[in-house]
Amino acid sequence: MASGDKENKMLFDLRSGRRRNLVKVVYATLAVLMGLSLFLVIGGFNIAELFESDGGSGEAAQAYEEQAERIEAKLVKDPGEPELLKALTRAQLNAGNAQVTVEPSGERQVSTDAAQEYQRAYQSWSEYLKATKEPDAGLALLVAPMLMQMAELSTSYAQADSRVGSASDAQMIVAEARPSVNAWTTLAFYSYFTDPELAEKARAEAKKLAAGKSEREAIDKQLDEFKKNGDRYRSERVAAEKAEKEAAKAGGAGGSAGAPALENPLGGLGE
Numbered sequence: 001m002a003s004g005d006k007e008n009k010m011l012f013d014l015r016s017g018r019r020r021n022l023v024k025v026v027y028a029t030l031a032v033l034m035g036l037s038l039f040l041v042i043g044g045f046n047i048a049e050l051f052e053s054d055g056g057s058g059e060a061a062q063a064y065e066e067q068a069e070r071i072e073a074k075l076v077k078d079p080g081e082p083e084l085l086k087a088l089t090r091a092q093l094n095a096g097n098a099q100v101t102v103e104p105s106g107e108r109q110v111s112t113d114a115a116q117e118y119q120r121a122y123q124s125w126s127e128y129l130k131a132t133k134e135p136d137a138g139l140a141l142l143v144a145p146m147l148m149q150m151a152e153l154s155t156s157y158a159q160a161d162s163r164v165g166s167a168s169d170a171q172m173i174v175a176e177a178r179p180s181v182n183a184w185t186t187l188a189f190y191s192y193f194t195d196p197e198l199a200e201k202a203r204a205e206a207k208k209l210a211a212g213k214s215e216r217e218a219i220d221k222q223l224d225e226f227k228k229n230g231d232r233y234r235s236e237r238v239a240a241e242k243a244e245k246e247a248a249k250a251g252g253a254g255g256s257a258g259a260p261a262l263e264n265p266l267g268g269l270g271e
Helices: 016-039 047-051 059-075 084-095 112-131 135-151 157-177 181-190 196-208 213-252
Strands: 101-102 108-112
Touching: 059 084, 059 112, 059 181, 084 135, 101 181, 108 112, 112 135, 112 157, 135 157, 135 181, 157 181, 157 196, 181 196, 181 213, 196 213
Parallel strands: none
Antiparallel strands: 101 108
């Protein structure tokens, strides 16, 4: 059942200057996802709408959860059936979206229940990919931003990178099935975190589809900012991992304290 009353707060101590800077870097980057509608638009479609629920109420979440339970019961009799796994992923994703609230400031508050539903949807999506040779691009379009949201809630760089990588994989399905400026630039945005080479290829594909010089310049301007943020994220990740290794080495040499927990700038909820 969805409680809707528990929210995950980012686990940051903002008294630390270094952590405060990391927060600014990552939130400046991830917040861009919600602002892509200013630049990446297909007709009346807006990428921010992917996170909106059909009402956001506990009743809506419960309905989706019950739907997911019915599908899971069918999967017991027919395990690995692609269409059932696809439907299950969608139901779980919708259940998560229904338990996310958006503050007047635009900040999204993800409850513990919502995060758990997203994790279930991620698992179902993974099983679906194994079960089908032709993943549904429409579902991938919904899954990709969900995985970016999960990356924001990660508790380690490895976890964040894995989730961002999965988001890129899902967005690649979209871009290949429905090639457009929007699809390729979104893939570039995701990929700049963990795979700059792929991001540059996606940039090139987006520019091929641009209407003219002015649109190509707009694409470059926007993606240049995404690239800077991705570079900074990877740089901070390397620095944090190095610090962790040094701390672990010092502890192994006789220090009384063990290695500190990895400071993940994406912070938040564990799996």
